[in-house]
Amino acid sequence: MRSTQRCEGMNRYVKDSLSFSGVKLIELIPQLDKALERLRNKVAEEDFRSNNSAHVLSTQLRQLEKHASTIYTDNVFQLICVEIDRVGGLITSRIMHLNSCRVYITSSYNNDEEKECTTTYYHRESDPRVVCSCKLYECEGIPCSHLFNVMKHERMREIPLSLVLKRWTKQAKSEVHSTIPKENMPSEAAWRFKLFK
Numbered sequence: 360m361r362s363t364q365r366c367e368g369m370n371r372y373v374k375d376s377l378s379f380s381g382v383k384l385i386e387l388i389p390q391l392d393k394a395l396e397r398l399r400n401k402v403a404e405e406d407f408r409s410n411n412s413a414h415v416l417s418t419q420l421r422q423l424e425k426h427a428s429t430i431y432t433d434n435v436f437q438l439i440c441v442e443i444d445r446v447g448g449l450i451t452s453r454i455m456h457l458n459s460c461r462v463y464i465t466s467s468y469n470n471d472e473e474k475e476c477t478t479t480y481y482h483r484e485s486d487p488r489v490v491c492s493c494k495l496y497e498c499e500g501i502p503c504s505h506l507f508n509v510m511k512h513e514r515m516r517e518i519p520l521s522l523v524l525k526r527w528t529k530q531a532k533s534e535v536h537s538t539i540p541k542e543n544m545p546s547e548a549a550w551r552f553k554l555f556k
């Protein structure tokens with residue numbers, strides 16, 4: 360569904376950027392190049408702003424929020440802050456201590472009808488893991504408020520690496536580019552030739 364939305368969004372951007380009425384093919388290609396250049400510039404500006412700006416910390420879980428601001432892009436950081444803010448509306452009704460983990464049962468303070476959520480914290484010293492039954496992390500790739508609630512109870516100062524999806528980090532693009540050897544990268548002209556072949 361997301362890939363379809365992305366494709367539809369790109370189609371909409373191209374339609375908004377180009378004037379199709381009476382345009383010949385030879386005129387369409389330069390217009391398309393300009394539209395793509397504007398899109399690349401917008402992405403470059405967002406990357407620059409994300410990597411070179413400091414966020415104003417606004418939640419009560421400042422250590423976790425500060426850590427999130429250093430690893431996530433601006434857009435994802437805003438979503439993370441919403442989830443951190445929601446921690447204040449959660450009640451932890453029970454904590455069960457098992458051999459290798461602790462299970463937290465939480466529910467919403469404001470909504471009595473909401474189902475309880477089960478969050479499990481596996482306390483391994485080298486790589487702690489937190490798993491939630493609401494499955495927001497598995498669906499969206501960002502930690503939910505239940506996970507942040509457990510991090511608060513466990514007095515964590517950083518988000519565990521198991522909850523950091525690389526595609527939402529500031530370094531996601533740099534890691535992709537560094538995996539391709541420079542001698543194997545095609546020139547832009549060769550890439551365009553293959554594209555229109």
